[in-house]
Amino acid sequence: MQSISKKTIKSNNKGVQVQLLGMSGVLAMTLLVAGCGSNDTSAAQDASNTDGSSKNVSLLNVSYDVSRDFYKDYNELFSENYQKENPGSKVNIKQSHGGSSKQALSVANGLQADVVTFNQESDMNLLVEKGLVASDWKQALPNNAVPYTSTMVLLVRNGNPKNIKDWSDLARNDIKVVMPNPKTSGTARYAFLGAYGYGLHQFKESPDSHVKTDGFIRDMLANVVTYDNGARAATTSFTQRGLGDVLITTENEAHLAAKDFAKGQVDIVYPSYSVLINNPVAVVTAVTDKAGKTDAANTYLKGLWETPAQELMAQMYMRPSNEQVLAAHKDTLPAITTFEPVSVLGPWEQIMDTFFVDGGRFDQLAQVK
Numbered sequence: 001m002q003s004i005s006k007k008t009i010k011s012n013n014k015g016v017q018v019q020l021l022g023m024s025g026v027l028a029m030t031l032l033v034a035g036c037g038s039n040d041t042s043a044a045q046d047a048s049n050t051d052g053s054s055k056n057v058s059l060l061n062v063s064y065d066v067s068r069d070f071y072k073d074y075n076e077l078f079s080e081n082y083q084k085e086n087p088g089s090k091v092n093i094k095q096s097h098g099g100s101s102k103q104a105l106s107v108a109n110g111l112q113a114d115v116v117t118f119n120q121e122s123d124m125n126l127l128v129e130k131g132l133v134a135s136d137w138k139q140a141l142p143n144n145a146v147p148y149t150s151t152m153v154l155l156v157r158n159g160n161p162k163n164i165k166d167w168s169d170l171a172r173n174d175i176k177v178v179m180p181n182p183k184t185s186g187t188a189r190y191a192f193l194g195a196y197g198y199g200l201h202q203f204k205e206s207p208d209s210h211v212k213t214d215g216f217i218r219d220m221l222a223n224v225v226t227y228d229n230g231a232r233a234a235t236t237s238f239t240q241r242g243l244g245d246v247l248i249t250t251e252n253e254a255h256l257a258a259k260d261f262a263k264g265q266v267d268i269v270y271p272s273y274s275v276l277i278n279n280p281v282a283v284v285t286a287v288t289d290k291a292g293k294t295d296a297a298n299t300y301l302k303g304l305w306e307t308p309a310q311e312l313m314a315q316m317y318m319r320p321s322n323e324q325v326l327a328a329h330k331d332t333l334p335a336i337t338t339f340e341p342v343s344v345l346g347p348w349e350q351i352m353d354t355f356f357v358d359g360g361r362f363d364q365l366a367q368v369k
Helices: 006-012 013-028 041-047 065-083 102-109 121-129 167-171 186-202 211-222 231-239 250-260 285-291 294-305 307-315 321-327 341-345 348-356 361-363
Strands: 057-064 093-098 115-117 149-156 177-180 225-229 246-250 266-269 274-278 282-284
Touching: 006 285, 057 065, 057 102, 057 294, 065 093, 065 149, 065 231, 065 250, 065 307, 093 102, 102 121, 102 186, 115 121, 115 177, 115 246, 115 294, 121 149, 121 348, 149 186, 149 250, 167 186, 167 211, 177 186, 177 231, 186 231, 186 246, 186 348, 211 348, 211 361, 225 231, 231 250, 231 341, 246 250, 250 266, 266 285, 266 321, 274 307, 282 294, 285 294, 307 321, 341 348
Parallel strands: 057 093, 057 115, 177 225, 177 246
Antiparallel strands: 115 282, 149 246, 149 266, 149 274
16 A cells, blocks of 8 residues: 555546536636645634635634545545646645544534534534534535545554454453543544444344443443543544553544554454444535535535545545545455444434443443453
């Protein structure tokens, strides 16, 4: 697998650059943005302000923690190609990253995001309830506004010295687990739900009868040595601080860690049964309509379904919605057995109320060591 760089993106996508930009011709003289990268909230807030000129519009993408590497490269790809088709105009996107639910709360509380790219539908539903995202956001883009998916895997020390093979091993009394905090991180909720769904499947239980599953999860959570605020912070705790024997994280984050953050220090274990992660995106129309940026924001998000972006997703170990692109990367994105949380546990509102509200099942099963 090649590493992602400007050179790689150009060579891989030479034949499809025009397709990506075909949507954006109508915006030729409307977009000018000043920079890209991951920034704190104050810098991100500034990125969403217009300068009063009809030619100058800046976009702020508020996203979840471990998407930063993909969107950094996607922003460069989108902007570079746009400028080629529209000389004199520039597109550049500011980014803000953190735990998905924490990011959603920031937008709900006033952070002026133009687009949001989350990893959990419930975070989007919060913004719909606040009147910030249109209620028909799923219909505004293909695949119910999910350009790619992922799953949860287990990252272990090089050589897998604790012989961790599946979720069940995380409940052993000799295992120390690292994961983010389900109260602030969408990735952490998927970690919990992945293990919980496995328990129901393994013990042949149901959401209404789950005694053995609860016992398994209680033992697993008793082994957690740190609950970090976001998935990238949990990766840092595992790879750089040396905490734990296993990190529960997304497939793409695990591959990036094995390739870059902790090359030669970690191995990836695919559980026998894991959770499907949908990564929804939407325009924050309450912000963009007022600023006259809705067309620009839509163009940016629609580009995620074009072949260059789908290829980039696969190179970054995300599972693109384009099945042909996904199949071309089967060596690094193998076929897996997954379940959708809403198919097993009910709608997201029910999942949140059952598991993740204060005093919910996560709180009941978690133990402070």
